Amino acid sequence: MRAIRLLFPIILLTVACDKTSGGESNVGKDSTTITYTASTEDFTNPERGFYRYSETTVDNFTALNATTLASYKSGATPSGGSFSVMSTLVFRYFIMSGYTGKALPDAFLTNLAKDFATARAAGVKLIPRFTYTISVTAGSCPESWICTPYGDAPKNIVLNHIAQLKPVLQANADVIATVQLGFIGVWGENFYTDYFGDASSNGQKQLLDKNWQDRSEVLKAMLDALPVDRMVQIRLPQLKQKFVYGVSALPTSGAMTAEEAATGTDKARIGYHNDCFLSSANDYGTFADYDSSAATPVEATTAMHNFTAMDSKYVVVGGETCSDAYSPQNDCEPSGHAEQEFSDMHYSFLNADYNSEVNNDWQTGGCLDNIKRKLGYRLVLKDATFPSKLSATDSLTATIHMQNEGYAAPYNPRPVQLLLRNTETKKIDTLTFSTEVRKWLTGAVTLRQSFKLPAGIVAGTYEVLLNLPDGYNSLRNMPAYSIRLANNNVWESTTGYNNLNHQITIQ
The missing domain is CATH 3.20.20 (TIM Barrel)
Structure with a gap:
């Protein structure tokens, strides 16, 4: 490398729109709040x-x-x-x-x-x-x-x-x-x-x-x-x-x-x-x-x-x-x-x-x-609130509080997905937040959105996960390109998902 060189608020990002077209919201119905423990570990994350x-x-x-x-x-x-x-x-x-x-x-x-x-x-x-x-x-x-x-x-x-x-x-x-x-x-x-x-x-x-x-x-x-x-x-x-x-x-x-x-x-x-x-x-x-x-x-x-x-x-x-x-x-x-x-x-x-x-x-x-x-982003889960039970016609209201403890927001676009993984079949249904990660500045980040459950979702028990994969389809299923949250007992290295340690029963 050369030895001589050139002369030379916290943001509250809240989405609170209900995208359902019919169905009953789960707000106030058997909801559970989960708190998370921050990690001090130094680990790799993409683009930072x-x-x-x-x-x-x-x-x-x-x-x-x-x-x-x-x-x-x-x-x-x-x-x-x-x-x-x-x-x-x-x-x-x-x-x-x-x-x-x-x-x-x-x-x-x-x-x-x-x-x-x-x-x-x-x-x-x-x-x-x-x-x-x-x-x-x-x-x-x-x-x-x-x-x-x-x-x-x-x-x-x-x-x-x-x-x-x-x-x-x-x-x-x-x-x-x-x-x-x-x-x-x-x-x-x-x-x-x-x-x-x-x-x-x-x-x-x-x-x-x-x-x-x-x-x-x-x-x-x-x-x-x-x-x-x-x-x-x-x-x-x-x-x-x-x-x-x-x-x-x-x-x-x-x-x-x-x-x-x-x-x-x-x-x-x-x-x-x-x-x-x-x-x-x-x-x-x-x-x-x-x-x-x-x-x-x-x-x-x-x-x-x-x-x-x-x-x-x-x-x-x-x-x-x-x-x-x-x-x-x-x-x-x-x-x-x-x-x-x-x-x-x-x-x-x-x-x-x-x-x-x-x-x-x-x-x-x-x-x-x-x-x-x-350097870059460091996203720490604080708490999240989800329903514990839903019918297939209900809407799922999710609230997730995070803190970006890094110096910067992510600078390339990527989706933010709430995943429902069936505990028996392992089939995954994907719900996508309406948010912009490039505006997740240092400080508080809140995700809040109501989702209509996917058509045809079967009754059963579902794990809830947060997925922040790469914005390109070529890398979307590669865990190395997904964002890992800075919390204990959350990261799944084989999938690139962040397990939110909560289950929802759909009746």
Whole structure:
């Protein structure tokens, strides 16, 4: 991994509609409330947690290994780490060196599809980023450690490559957690670039309207290359402002609202990857204003930080640490504020392999175990109320109280199902809640809904289960892709269901 980086309420979600068309509600009729015990265990869940790093080039393609991916899920110690993590996410660098002026070969697209198939079989998801170079050249330029040419590609080549990648990305979106914008600049971090505006002291020290327009065109192409249920992460939050509100947008531009979230619009699909988490006062330029032609980017940390904190409630956020020098700020509480920053910025994942010095400090400081548990979502059952007896013509009213103790809501859509499993035949009838998991923010989450019992349901005793499977049919019956609740004596590892420890007799 590179050693030098880029410069730079509780919610009450209640559904109380009765969807029956006739039949009597069970409210107040022989109902039972079950309470649950929270677990402190660290365990895997899809699309969240510490991710593992991997890379390959186009011409010397090193395929993902299913055995290695499986070992990540069961727990492994990252290189240079003093801790172990269990990971269901793998960051994947696809380095397109030598292709800054020509099309990608068909063999690479085939290998890319094979990587996705390996991830699917192993029960993990990928975070892809495509870039032309991860190398720097030192010299006598103003920045000295990195000089031009940087080695990325012009816009027309980038757009052609995205068009080539689109069919593979579309076909394998089920095992894509999110895609990072990439392409522009060294490491695909959208900063040191030959073609999209060099805002460093090596270049023009600002980004012009055309630079923002060109970057927005690439971002639009990446959004269009994915299904509407997948997000694209960007490196600089200011790009989202310029993309959504136009090139004249200010750092004080408004963040997304709850009403705009999870709608499938471009605005609702742009998240963030901060590859210099708590590395300086503005995270090495992450929260700077690049419209200025001053000797250094204009200080806009407060405005950009506030924008990102608000906007990130409803989009995917992840990244990595990059410097241990910003201490004690990046340490555990109370001397630092690492956990508070994760919470404020709604982090779902972080690199386990870099920067090991920062990550190891959290192990020494005693907060790493908490970070491991809280990255992304952590859903804890509090109590649930169900009827104990019903007739086939009754409606079933279910009330479930949970607490999201994680830093963020789930960022990809998935159904929330109440399952009735016949204790004798094991046949399952499915009732689906009308809810949106992407709005299950940190804090209280309440599910309350009345269901008409499925037609033809037979008399008998039924176990009640909560199922949060993947949103794609290809993964829906794979337990590795279902959400596990953070409670004792609830999870069924063989089915991926959460057993609510209650039975209903249907007469």
